[in-house]
Amino acid sequence: MFRAYLKTVFVALIFIAFSQANAEEPTQDHDAHDTTVDGADYGEGDAVNTKDEVSAFIQHHLQDSHYFTLFEKAEDHFFVSLPLPVLLWDDGLQAFSASKFHHGETVAEHNGNYYKLYHGKIYKTDAAGTITYDEDHHPTQAKPFDFSITKNVVVALLVSLIMFFLFKGLAKQYKTRSIPKGIGRVLEPLVIYVRDEIAKPNVGEKKYRKFMGFLLTVFFFIWIANLLGLTPLGTNLTGNIAVTVGLALLTYLITTFSANKDYWKHIFWMPGVHWIMKIFFIPIELVGTLTKPFALLVRLYANITAGHVVLFTLLGAITVAKTDLSIGTGASIGYGVFYFVLAVFITLIELLVAFLQAYIFTLLSALFIGMAVADHDHEHEHDEEGHEIADVEDVRERFV
Amino acid sequence: MYNLIGAGLIAIGAGIGLGQIGGKAMEAIARQPEAAGKIQTAMIIIAALLEGFAFAALLLGK
Amino acid sequence: MDQLINDFSLGLFIWQLVIFIGLIFLMAKYAWKPILNSLDSREQGIADALAAAENAKQEMANLEASNAAAAQEARAQRDEMLKEARQIKEKMIADAAGEAQAQADKIISQAQESIESEKKAALADIKSQVANLSVDIAEKVTRKELSEKVKQHALIEQLLAEANI
Numbered sequence: 073m074f075r076a077y078l079k080t081v082f083v084a085l086i087f088i089a090f091s092q093a094n095a096e097e098p099t100q101d102h103d104a105h106d107t108t109v110d111g112a113d114y115g116e117g118d119a120v121n122t123k124d125e126v127s128a129f130i131q132h133h134l135q136d137s138h139y140f141t142l143f144e145k146a147e148d149h150f151f152v153s154l155p156l157p158v159l160l161w162d163d164g165l166q167a168f169s170a171s172k173f174h175h176g177e178t179v180a181e182h183n184g185n186y187y188k189l190y191h192g193k194i195y196k197t198d199a200a201g202t203i204t205y206d207e208d209h210h211p212t213q214a215k216p217f218d219f220s221i222t223k224n225v226v227v228a229l230l231v232s233l234i235m236f237f238l239f240k241g242l243a244k245q246y247k248t249r250s251i252p253k254g255i256g257r258v259l260e261p262l263v264i265y266v267r268d269e270i271a272k273p274n275v276g277e278k279k280y281r282k283f284m285g286f287l288l289t290v291f292f293f294i295w296i297a298n299l300l301g302l303t304p305l306g307t308n309l310t311g312n313i314a315v316t317v318g319l320a321l322l323t324y325l326i327t328t329f330s331a332n333k334d335y336w337k338h339i340f341w342m343p344g345v346h347w348i349m350k351i352f353f354i355p356i357e358l359v360g361t362l363t364k365p366f367a368l369l370v371r372l373y374a375n376i377t378a379g380h381v382v383l384f385t386l387l388g389a390i391t392v393a394k395t396d397l398s399i400g401t402g403a404s405i406g407y408g409v410f411y412f413v414l415a416v417f418i419t420l421i422e423l424l425v426a427f428l429q430a431y432i433f434t435l436l437s438a439l440f441i442g443m444a445v446a447d448h449d450h451e452h453e454h455d456e457e458g459h460e461i462a463d464v465e466d467v468r469e470r471f472v
Numbered sequence: 473m474y475n476l477i478g479a480g481l482i483a484i485g486a487g488i489g490l491g492q493i494g495g496k497a498m499e500a501i502a503r504q505p506e507a508a509g510k511i512q513t514a515m516i517i518i519a520a521l522l523e524g525f526a527f528a529a530l531l532l533g534k
Numbered sequence: 535m536d537q538l539i540n541d542f543s544l545g546l547f548i549w550q551l552v553i554f555i556g557l558i559f560l561m562a563k564y565a566w567k568p569i570l571n572s573l574d575s576r577e578q579g580i581a582d583a584l585a586a587a588e589n590a591k592q593e594m595a596n597l598e599a600s601n602a603a604a605a606q607e608a609r610a611q612r613d614e615m616l617k618e619a620r621q622i623k624e625k626m627i628a629d630a631a632g633e634a635q636a637q638a639d640k641i642i643s644q645a646q647e648s649i650e651s652e653k654k655a656a657l658a659d660i661k662s663q664v665a666n667l668s669v670d671i672a673e674k675v676t677r678k679e680l681s682e683k684v685k686q687h688a689l690i691e692q693l694l695a696e697a698n699i
Binding site (some may be wrong): 135136159210217218219220221222224225228229232234235236239240242243250260263267281284285286288290293312313314315317318319321322384 | 538540542543544545546547548549550551553554555556557558560561562564565566567568569570572573576579653669
C-alpha cells in the first residue's frame, strides 16, 4: 500500500516538474529574443524537416544535454523538458538551473558571470552573449569546468535506481522462497548466465567470485542503459564517449591492480623468447594493455552511436520524404511506410545489439581479468595440448 | 570525401574478416555440433576484437 | 577523432565514475552478495538432495539385497530344519524298528532259551525217569532172570533199545 503511494508521488513529482518547466517557457522573452533556428545552428529545438536538420538533430541527440527533453517544438517555444541543475567551477562553485539558458536562446547570468549554451557546451561570455570563433569554427571562448547534472548523469542515476530496486527485490525474494517469482524469474537466469557463461570460464573457477560485483554491475548497467536508449525517452548513455571511457577505465584499473606476478612477467620479460625479442616485446605488451580497454570503450560507444544514428536517420527519412523530396503525397506515404518498417526491423536488431554489447563488454572484461589473474602453469598447458592432439588423431582415425 | 572512402575500405576489410570468422565457425559447428557453445564464444570474442579495430579505425579517420 | 575529443566531457566522466563505483559497491552489498549466496546455497542444496537421493537409492538397493539374503537364509534354514526333522523322523523310525527288532529278538531268544531250558528240563526229567525206569527194569530184570546170562543180556539189550530215545 505504502509503495503504491510512493509510486504515485514519484510519478506526480516528475509530471509537475515537466509541466512547470513547460509553463514557464511562453512567459519568457517570446518577442525579446529573435530565435534564428536554422538547420546548421541547431539549438535545443526546431522543426526537423530537411536533410540538414535531420542530421543536426541526430548530432544533437548523440550529445549530452542540460535538459531532459521529452517533446519540443522550438518554433512555438513549446518544450516538455526538465531543466537540470548546472554546476560550474568558475572562481568557485556556480550552481543554477539550466532554465536560465532558455534552451540556448538567452545568455544566463549568475553571480555577475554570463554563460552561453552553444552546441550543448557552456561558454563564458559577456552580457550580449558574443562568441568568437577560430578558423576551424571552434569557439575561442573560455569554457568553465562543467560538472553539471546533465541528462546523461540523470540517466545513469536512473539506470542505477532501476538496477538497485530490481535486484534488491530479487535478493529479498530469496529470504522467503528459494525460487523467485515475477520479474525475478527473468533476472535470476541472467545472473546465473553471467556467472556460469562469462565469469567462471574466463576468470577461473576459483577466482571469479571476487570480480562478480563488477562484472554483474557492468553487464546490467550497460544492458539497461542500452535498452533505455531504445525507449522514447531518447537517452543515449552508452553512446557517450565519456561514459564508455569511465566503464573501460574501471576494467583497466581492475585488470591492472588484480594482476599477479605472471602477468607482469609476461609483459616485461616474456619467457621463452630471446632476450632481444624480450626487450622488443615490452613496448608492444605495454601498448597492448591499453589497446584492450580502448577497443572495449570504442566498441560500445560506436555500436550504440551507430545504432542510434541509423534509427534516427530512418525516422528522419520519413519527414524528409514528406517535406524535402519533390514527390507526390502517395509516394511520400509509401516512403514513410517503407522507412517505418525498416526502422522497426532495425529496432529489433538494436534490441539484440543492446544485449550483445553488454555481453561482449562483460565477456571481454572477464577475459582481460582472467588473463591478469591466471596461473600460468606451463606444464599443464603442454599436457592439455598433448591431450588435444591425441583427440584430433582419434577423430581422424574414426573418419579414415 | 576521403573519410568516406576510408570508411568503405574499413567496411570491406571488416566484412571479409567477419565473413571468414562466421563461415569458419559455421563449418566448425557443422563438423562438431557438440562443441557449438565453445566455438560460438570464441567466434564472438574474435568478432568483437575485429569490430573494435574496425571502429577504432573509423573513429580515427573521422 | 577531433570531434570525439571535443565531445568528451570531463564532468560527465567524473559523474559516471562516481555513480558507477558507488553502484558497484551498493549492488555488491545489497544485491549481488545475497543473490549469489542464495544461488550457491540453493545449488548446494540441490546437489545435496541429489546425493541424498542417490544415497537412499543405494541404501534401498542394499536393503533389498540384504532382504533377499535374509530370505535366502530363511529358506535355507527352513530346508535345513525340514531336513533335520526328516532325519530325526527317519532316525526315530529306524530306532523304533531297531528296538522292536531287538525286543523281538530278545523275546525270541528268551523264548528259545526258555524252550531250551524246558527242553533240557524235560530231557533231564526224561533222563531221570529213564534212569529210574532203567533202574526199575534192571531191578526187575535182576530179580527175575539173573540166572540166565544170555537172557539177561538180551533183556538188557532190549531194554536199552527201548530206553534209547
